Amino acid sequence: xxxxxxxxxxxxxxxxxxxxxxxxxxxxxxxxxxxxxxxxxxxxxxxxxxxxxxxxxxxxxxxxxxxxxxxxxxxxxxxxxxxxxxxxxxxxxxxxxxxxxxxxxxxxxxxxxxxxxxxxxxxxxxxxxxxxxxxxxxxxxxxxxxxxxxxxxxxxxxxxxxxxxxxxxxxxxxxxxxxxxxxxxxxxxxxxxxxxxxxxxxxxxxxxxxxxxxxxxxxxxxxxxxxxxxxxxxxxxxxxxxxxxxxxxxxxxxxxxxxxxxxxxxxxxxxxxxxxxxxxxxxxxxxxxxxxxxxxxxxxxxxxxxxxxxxxxxxxxxxxxxxxxxxxxxxxxxxxxxxxxxxxxxxxxxxxxxxxxxxxxxxxxxxxxxxxxxxxxxxxxxxxxxxxxxxxxxxxxxxxxxxxxxxxxxxxxxxxxxxxxxxxxxxxxxxxxxxxxxxxxxxxxxxxxxxxxxxxxxxxxxxxxxxxxxxxxxxxxxxxxxxxxxxxxxxxxxxxxxxxxxxxxxxxxxxxxxxxxxxxxxxxxxxxxxxxxxxxxxxxxxxxxxxxxxxxxxxxxxxxxxxxxxxxxxxxxxxxxxxxxxxxxxxxxxxxxxxxxxxxxxxxxxxxxxxxxxxxxxxxxxxxxxxxxxxxxxxxxxxxxxxxxxxxxxxxxxxxx
Numbered sequence: 240x241x242x243x244x245x246x247x248x249x250x251x252x253x254x255x256x257x258x259x260x261x262x263x264x265x266x267x268x269x270x271x272x273x274x275x276x277x278x279x280x281x282x283x284x285x286x287x288x289x290x291x292x293x294x295x296x297x298x299x300x301x302x303x304x305x306x307x308x309x310x311x312x313x314x315x316x317x318x319x320x321x322x323x324x325x326x327x328x329x330x331x332x333x334x335x336x337x338x339x340x341x342x343x344x345x346x347x348x349x350x351x352x353x354x355x356x357x358x359x360x361x362x363x364x365x366x367x368x369x370x371x372x373x374x375x376x377x378x379x380x381x382x383x384x385x386x387x388x389x390x391x392x393x394x395x396x397x398x399x400x401x402x403x404x405x406x407x408x409x410x411x412x413x414x415x416x417x418x419x420x421x422x423x424x425x426x427x428x429x430x431x432x433x434x435x436x437x438x439x440x441x442x443x444x445x446x447x448x449x450x451x452x453x454x455x456x457x458x459x460x461x462x463x464x465x466x467x468x469x470x471x472x473x474x475x476x477x478x479x480x481x482x483x484x485x486x487x488x489x490x491x492x493x494x495x496x497x498x499x500x501x502x503x504x505x506x507x508x509x510x511x512x513x514x515x516x517x518x519x520x521x522x523x524x525x526x527x528x529x530x531x532x533x534x535x536x537x538x539x540x541x542x543x544x545x546x547x548x549x550x551x552x553x554x555x556x557x558x559x560x561x562x563x564x565x566x567x568x569x570x571x572x573x574x575x576x577x578x579x580x581x582x583x584x585x586x587x588x589x590x591x592x593x594x595x596x597x598x599x600x601x602x603x604x605x606x607x608x609x610x611x612x613x614x615x616x617x618x619x620x621x622x623x624x625x626x627x628x629x630x631x632x633x634x635x636x637x638x639x640x641x642x643x644x645x646x647x648x649x650x651x652x653x654x655x656x657x658x659x660x661x662x663x664x665x666x667x668x669x670x671x672x673x674x675x676x677x678x679x680x681x682x683x684x685x686x687x688x689x690x691x692x693x694x695x696x697x698x699x700x701x702x703x704x705x706x707x708x709x710x711x712x713x714x715x716x717x718x719x720x721x722x723x724x725x726x727x728x729x730x731x732x733x734x735x736x737x738x739x740x741x742x743x744x745x746x747x748x749x750x751x752x753x754x755x756x757x758x759x760x761x762x763x764x765x766x767x768x769x770x771x772x773x774x775x776x777x778x779x780x781x782x783x784x785x786x787x788x789x790x791x792x793x794x795x796x797x798x799x800x801x802x803x804x805x806x807x808x809x810x811x812x813x814x815x816x817x818x819x820x821x822x823x824x825x826x827x828x829x830x831x832x833x834x835x836x837x838x839x840x841x842x843x844x845x846x847x848x849x850x851x852x853x854x855x856x857x858x859x860x861x862x863x864x865x866x867x868x869x870x871x872x873x874x875x876x877x878x879x880x881x882x883x884x885x886x887x888x889x890x891x892x893x894x895x896x
Contacts, residue, residue, distance in 0.1 A: 302411075307479045315483030322490035326497050333502025345680060353450045360440040371436055378428045386421055399427035407465040407707060412472035419472050422464045430459035446674060453671040460706045466715060474719045481721075488721030496717075503695060506713045508734055513726035517886050520728055521562035523574045525885035526874035527587075529614035533598060533606040535587045535887040536614050537561075538879075541871035542577045548866030549652060550582040550615050550624045554608065554632035557588035558697060560735055560890050563819065564629070566728045570819055572854070579858055581865065582872055584615055586632075590737045590892040596690020598740040600635070600747055601764045608639040612650050617878040625653045625864060629818065630789060631747070633659025637797075638757060640776065641769035653864040655779040655857065657818050658789040661771060662758035662796035663751050668704050668787050673752040678745065685741035692744055694736030694894030701733075704787055729815060736894045758800060775803040779860055781853060782809045783817025784830075795839040806860060807835060807842065810853045822852040829853035 361367050382398045389395050397420075401408050412419050437451045464470035468478065468486075477485045496505050514520050525539035553573075555561040564585065565573040576583050586607060591598065598606075608626075616622050628636030633656040640654060660666055666673075685692050702709040716722050724730075756762035762769045778801045782791035791809050798805050810817040811827035820827050830846040849856070875881040 302476070304476055305479050307482045311482040312479075315487050319483065319486040319490045322487065322494055326490065326494045329494070329497050330502055330504070342680070342684060349676065350454050353447055353454060356443050356447050357437055357440045357451045360442050361436070364441065367439075367441070371432075374435075375429075375432050378432065379425070382421070382424055382428060385424075386417065389417065397424060399424045399431065401427060405707070406712065407463060410471075410473045412476075416472060419464075419470075422470055426462075426464050430456075430463075433459055446670070450671050453668070457703065457706060460711060463707075463711065466711050466719075468719060471715070471719070474715065477720055485721035486719070489718035492717045492721065500695065505695065506710065507717065507724055508709065508713055508727075509724050509730035510726040511731060511734065514728060514731045516562065516891060517884075520567060520731065521565050521886040521890070522568060523565050523571055523577070523885070526881040527883045527885060527887040528618050528874055528879040528881060529610070530882060530887075530889070531606050531610055532595060533589050533591075533603060534611070535589075535882075535889045536611055537585045537587055537885045537887060538618055538874040539573060539577055539583045539585070539885070540874065541582065542574070543580045544871055545868040546580050546582045546871045547862065548621065548869050549864070550584060550619055550621055551576060551627065551861075551865075552611055552615055552624050553583065553585045553627040554611070554629070554636050555586065555588070556630040556632045557603070557737060558631055558739065559732065559737060560590075561585055561587045562886060562890060563729075563732050563815065565886075566732065566819065569823055570728070570821055572819065572821075575821060575854060576858075579862075580868065581861075582619060584611065584618075586611055587887050587889050588737070589889050590694075590894060591691055591740045592738065593689035593691060595740050596685075597742050599742045600638075600750070603635055603743060604639050604642065604764060608635060614879060616650075618874070619872050619877055622650050623652050623866075624650060625655070625861060626651045627655040627657065628659055629657040630659060630814075633657060634661060634747075634751065634757070637661045637771060637774070638762065638764055638769055640774045641757075641771050642765055642767050644770070644773035644775070645767040651776060653777045653779070653861065654774075655781070655861070656794075656797070657781050658783055658786055658794060658814055659780070659797070660751075660789050660793050661800060662793065663755045664758070665790060665793040665796070666752055667790045667793060669700075670752065672700060673748060675753070678748050678753065681748070682741065682745055685744070690741045692739040692741065694738050697739065698734070698736045701788070729819070733815075738894050758796070771797075771800040772802040774801050777803055777860075777864060778805045779857060780805060780807045781818065781857065782807070783813050784809055784811055785813040786817060788814045792839045795842065798835045799837075805835060807832070808853055808856060809839075809843075809846070820852045820854070822854055825851060827851070829856065831856065 361371065378398065385395050385398050401423075408414075408423050413423050414420055433455050434452060437448060437455050440448065440451075443451075468474050474485075492507070493504070496507055497503065499505050499507075523539055525537045527535045528538045529536040553561075553564060555564055565571045568574055573583055573585060588607075589595065612624065615624055626636055628634070636654060637656070637659065640651060643649070643651065663670075681692065684696070713724060717724060750756045750762055754761075757769060757771070760768065760770045760772075778797075780794055780797055782789070782794035784791060786794075795807060798807050808829055808831050810820065810829040812820065817827070828848055828850050829852070830843065830848055832842050832846040834842070834845055836842050836845070
């Protein structure tokens with residue numbers, strides 16, 4: 240009997256029923272039944288880790304190590320191994336396998352050179368090597384002493400503890416079981432020792448140190464005992480309790496993810512079938528009233544009889560899709576603004592392919608910002624607007640304002656920047672990926688693909704910045720525990736990746752991240768040298784305290800660059816949850832300070848801590864700049880006719896890389 244026949248013969252009636260049913264990801268025996276999409280369309284984000292799936296109730300996992308049915312366990316292990324081999328073959332058949340291997344080798348060479356620079360620092364100073372070895376030995380000696388005392392019944396504090404935000408070691412056995420506690424503390428000691436060696440290395444430049452620190456943390460995260468069957472108590476208990484059914488389910492999930500990714504592992508972070516655009520996300524009623532090659536402009540239906548005279552035009556990032564601003568009715572910034580009496584327009588950027596490879600950053604300004612202003616005037620008859628830019632959409636808005644200042648174009652009367660950087664000298668962890676060598680590699684990849692950056696490439700980059708939460712958490716949950724990821728609207732949006740045109744993306748990386756030309760007044764767009772000091776309109780700068788993509792110290796630098804009045808606030812949480820925090824949620828907090836001292840640290844010293852959402856503070860600022868109330872405007876009532884219903888067709892285009 241073949242391996243496949245052996246596996247099929249051991250199938251339970253439930254498994255046979257699943258095989259005859261439509262293809263669907265499944266859960267191992269004993270797992271919690273997944274909620275229907277209607278009931279779980281908008282679960283709450285976990286405050287400690289925005290974007291992470293909700294924590295599984297402890298009752299789902301058995302608390303005892305039970306004796307399995309050895310026969311069923313053996314069959315399931317063989318079945319899981321067979322599925323794993325099939326997954327490996329599928330990855331090897333990927334048509335991009337040779338190119339992927341070439342890029343991987345380049346990456347490994349870069350990692351090797353960076354770590355050798357750190358090693359060379361220690362080789363030049365043998366005393367530092369002895370000091371490093373002594374530090375590691377002392378840590379292990381303290382750990383062994385602690386474990387020995389505990390073995391004899393003493394209560395002793397741990398030598399090494401995970402951070403409060405580290406979810407990997409929350410299972411009670413990581414603390415209660417001596418063996419697993421020893422593995423955990425040994426790992427924490429070693430990983431901290433590794434990162435300390437990088438941070439204490441002498442004679443290396445800051446960028447090399449940042450890269451080495453990032454690479455070492457990635458290796459340490461990958462080697463965590465929480466990521467392996469025999470060193471994770473929760474996985475081990477589940478495997479014994481289900482006779483290995485969790486591993487079979489996990490390998491099926493892995494195979495499905497590789498098939499969906501076209502030969503690449505495309506980890507499913509949420510139940511993608513739980514959400515439908517226009518049905519339970521991006522549901523605010525509106526119409527597409529304008530479109531060109533780069534965007535569709537959505538005008539939303541008013542919800543009040545009177546509205547402010549000046550329309551509100553929002554430019555979201557094109558690295559992801561616009562509906563982060565319209566997730567669900569209770570989380571929608573768009574709907575909240577409508578209910579406050581604003582006429583809201585949002586740019587829905589195209590998901591570009593090779594045909595748009597030559598679209599430049601300047602094109603995003605002319606066919607995005609300028610085209611939107613022209614369209615709003617046609618739709619409402621209003622020349623003057625208030626504008627909002629989010630992340631890279633905010634960077635584009637800042638560039639456009641500087642360009643408009645040179646051209647004496649005064650249509651934008653106020654600008655709100657959501658977690659936006661215009662000075663990139665402290666641009667956060669993404670700087671790890673920015674140097675001439677790596678930008679050249681990205682250019683080659685885009686050229687090979689046909690002129691655009693794959694959506695999965697950018698998604699992987701962002702996931703690596705929080706690899707424990709956004710990669711290894713799902714490797715454990717989906718592949719080793721064999722569970723389904725929970726429905727979560729923010730992760731659904733995060734997984735809906737977009738491609739990036741090569742000309743635009745290289746310009747952005749070089750001009751902003753690498754050379755910081757916008758902040759230094761050296762960027763040229765549309766025949767004008769941009770100077771942010773010439774921008775005199777009122778500016779509202781929102782930042783987030785835990786933002787690792789646009790760190791608040793980096794956002795704060797803009798307070799010294801714009802030439803008009805600036806209000807700076809800092810919200811709690813991170814890049815997404817810090818922005819998408821409606822007042823009804825009652826979550827987080829925000830800091831305010833009317834003064835703008837030279838540094839953000841000084842700003843925080845005099846800042847007031849306010850509970851809840853920053854949205855009302857912004858709306859109070861915005862309403863004063865929005866003019867008198869006028870009758871509400873319906874989409875299509877002006878010179879622009881309705882093209883289609885929101886959310887529009889551009890946002891529906893998926894990135895099938």
